Amino acid sequence: xxxxxxxxxxxxxxxxxxxxxxSKQVASRQILDLAKEMYxxxxxxxxxxxxxxxxxxxxxxxxxxxxxxxxxxGKVSTRTLSYTTVKTFAQSMRLLATTKNDLLxxxxxxxxxxxxxxxxxxxxxxFDEQPExxxxxxxxxxxxxxxxxxxxxxxxxxxxxxxxxxxxxxxNPATGKEVKIDCANMGSGAWSVPSRVEHxxxxxxxxxxxVVETSSLFQRLVHHQYYxxxxxxxxxxxxxxxxxxxxxxxxxADEVGIPVLAFTDGDPYGYCNIYRTLKVGSGSAAHINxxxxxxxxxxxxxxxxxxxxYDLQDATHPLNDKDIKRARDxxxxxxxxxxxxxxxxxxxxxxxxxxxxEQQAFAKHGLNFVLEEYLPRKLKLGKFLP
Numbered sequence: 001x002x003x004x005x006x007x008x009x010x011x012x013x014x015x016x017x018x019x020x021x022x023s024k025q026v027a028s029r030q031i032l033d034l035a036k037e038m039y040x041x042x043x044x045x046x047x048x049x050x051x052x053x054x055x056x057x058x059x060x061x062x063x064x065x066x067x068x069x070x071x072x073x074g075k076v077s078t079r080t081l082s083y084t085t086v087k088t089f090a091q092s093m094r095l096l097a098t099t100k101n102d103l104l105x106x107x108x109x110x111x112x113x114x115x116x117x118x119x120x121x122x123x124x125x126x127f128d129e130q131p132e133x134x135x136x137x138x139x140x141x142x143x144x145x146x147x148x149x150x151x152x153x154x155x156x157x158x159x160x161x162x163x164x165x166x167x168x169x170x171x172n173p174a175t176g177k178e179v180k181i182d183c184a185n186m187g188s189g190a191w192s193v194p195s196r197v198e199h200x201x202x203x204x205x206x207x208x209x210x211v212v213e214t215s216s217l218f219q220r221l222v223h224h225q226y227y228x229x230x231x232x233x234x235x236x237x238x239x240x241x242x243x244x245x246x247x248x249x250x251x252x253a254d255e256v257g258i259p260v261l262a263f264t265d266g267d268p269y270g271y272c273n274i275y276r277t278l279k280v281g282s283g284s285a286a287h288i289n290x291x292x293x294x295x296x297x298x299x300x301x302x303x304x305x306x307x308x309x310y311d312l313q314d315a316t317h318p319l320n321d322k323d324i325k326r327a328r329d330x331x332x333x334x335x336x337x338x339x340x341x342x343x344x345x346x347x348x349x350x351x352x353x354x355x356x357x358e359q360q361a362f363a364k365h366g367l368n369f370v371l372e373e374y375l376p377r378k379l380k381l382g383k384f385l386p
Contacts, residue, residue, distance in 0.1 A: 068295025
């Protein structure tokens with residue numbers, strides 16, 4: 001894409017740090033090697049086997065702008081086979097075996113809920129409640145360093161909605177035939193991102209991707225076909241974006257080198273949870289952030305300064321105690337916020353003003369003000385938060 005005079009959005013080069021996808025064969029072999037190591041530790045070395053898991057907390061991550069996402073540090077939790085851990089150890093090995101034998105080797109898939117019920121056939125090491133299996137699945141993912149989608153596990157939640165100037169090439173799982181999807185020709189609706197997106201291919205001449213927090217604003221943009229007016233792709237996050245949604249946007253940004261802009265509510269949750277998770281990932285998933293973050297994304301709005309620039313003072317809401325705590329915690333502890341003075345200034349300005357503002361607040365000036373005035377003005381100015 002070449003730069004256009006009416007907008008300062010420019011296409012960046014395809015990043016060289018796109019994460020490598022692990023094949024099913026490699027993942028299967030990695031599990032087998034781990035099992036052999038456990039066996040040899042017990043049978044040959046006569047020692048208690050142990051498993052090590054990265055500690056998935058914000059305190060165990062670092063942020064390097066050149067890398068583009070939260071990276072896990074060296075703190076680990078060690079689980080050694082003992083009287084008190086024997087059941088968890090057995091569950092771990094059964095889960096690894098199920099992953100290898102039933103999913104990877106058979107090219108099959110499973111949901112978290114299915115794995116919980118599948119364990120009912122594991123006799124004494126079955127899971128009593130689903131949170132047990134969910135937590136162990138997270139541990140296994142961290143220990144292997146392979147995201148669970150590549151291991152054959154499908155998320156329960158939806159992947160997000162997409163519409164606009166994008167053609168997606170999917171594959172029919174039954175026939176293996178290619179399926180062509182025109183996201184600009186979905187009627188009054190949108191295309192739903194599937195739970196697994198690694199096999200998708202893309203074709204687009206869009207100028208940028210706009211990811212939107214709320215479904216209501218997304219539907220307004222779809223209803224008025226804003227994607228035609230702005231020559232863009234619209235993605236609905238519907239709150240904190242799911243892993244499938246983030247992976248889809250990351251793959252899209254990597255494959256076609258297209259700019260990505262985020263549009264959320266102007267509150268600590270929109271900044272420090274929704275946008276931050278999309279941009280650099282989270283502490284709890286730092287071991288696989290490289291797959292699910294979108295370093296290319298920049299923040300369009302709503303910013304605290306927008307409240308002033310667009311006369312929205314009477315369309316705001318007071319910050320509550322939870323908002324204030326979230327903002328102050330981010331200023332004190334979040335490596336991403338601490339790295340960018342622009343975000344520190346924005347959060348401090350919001351705290352000083354004592355208010356938050358929703359995307360729909362622009363309706364004060366008319367129901368379509370957001371798509372007729374706000375977005376065009378923001379895009380023309382081309383100044384976005386990092």
